[in-house]
Amino acid sequence: MVIAMEIGVSEAAERLGVGPSRVRQLLHAGDLEGRRVGRSWLVSAEDVARLQGRRRHPGRPLGPLRAWGALDLLDGGAAPWLSYAARSQVRSHLSRLSDADADRWRSMLRGRSRVLRIVAHPAAVPRLLAREDVQPAGAEEAARRGFDLVAFEGRVDEVYVPDKVWPAARSALALKEARPDESNNLLVRIPQRVWPFAEHAPVSDAALAADLLEAAEPRAISAGERQLSALLQEWQRR
Incomplete structure (x- = not known):
């Protein structure tokens, strides 16, 4: 059962401004929280919001x-x-x-x-x-x-x-x-x-x-x- 704090991959991708494949990459890498339901993913809306709030400043990071x-x-x-x-x-x-x-x-x-x-x-x-x-x-x-x-x-x-x-x-x-x-x-x-x-x-x-x-x-x-x-x-x- 989908709970209020979980969203689908497509919605997560739209909120993050990336494609669904990128969301799946983040899920598999553990950089985004979610869980499998059958062959689909449910993504933590709270974790999506966390990533939305992380703006990357211009310029390369320090090595x-x-x-x-x-x-x-x-x-x-x-x-x-x-x-x-x-x-x-x-x-x-x-x-x-x-x-x-x-x-x-x-x-x-x-x-x-x-x-x-x-x-x-x-x-x-x-x-x-x-x-x-x-x-x-x-x-x-x-x-x-x-x-x-x-x-x-x-x-x-x-x-x-x-x-x-x-x-x-x-x-x-x-x-x-x-x-x-x-x-x-x-x-x-x-x-x-x-x-x-x-x-x-x-x-x-x-x-x-x-x-x-x-x-x-x-x-x-x-x-x-x-x-x-x-x-x-x-x-x-x-």
Whole structure:
């Protein structure tokens, strides 16, 4: 039975300004929530609205190394994986940045991580977090750090895992990627091209804030935007 918060692929495509095939691609990639009913799809109207609200600003996003460099600089780091010239360019970019909203931050920083929706046995999540090379992330960790964020229902556990560690961890803990029509209880973030956190150090506040911008919950997006704006203002004053 179709419920009020679900729409068909054609309507979703019309709302997003894309073709139905693109909507199906988003569903299969897990970038859009939906479920199969027979041979058809029902799409989450709420998730469509979330994507409608994400405007992409003109210009290319920062590459993964520079995106992570920008976040590290905002958090007081030195982005040691960048060359001197690349670091100077990122600094110049941040110094000119003003009145950046959630959409602009998202556009600038997209592509920094591979994000996987994972189905895990409940006992596997604490075992994964017990590894020294895995770090907790997400809204719960942000709230624990003192972000202006109230806990909300429907969250899933989030972790950062190094790219080189993920295959063995996935196999050892029998973790599997969720199908588009399947609910996940874990979100795994794999930074691309660099592990941007010091050895055994927690995920930076800037990274947590950037991740919140990708949430479906408006309160999380607002909290991430406020945190990044505060970090940028502090960095620009230094």
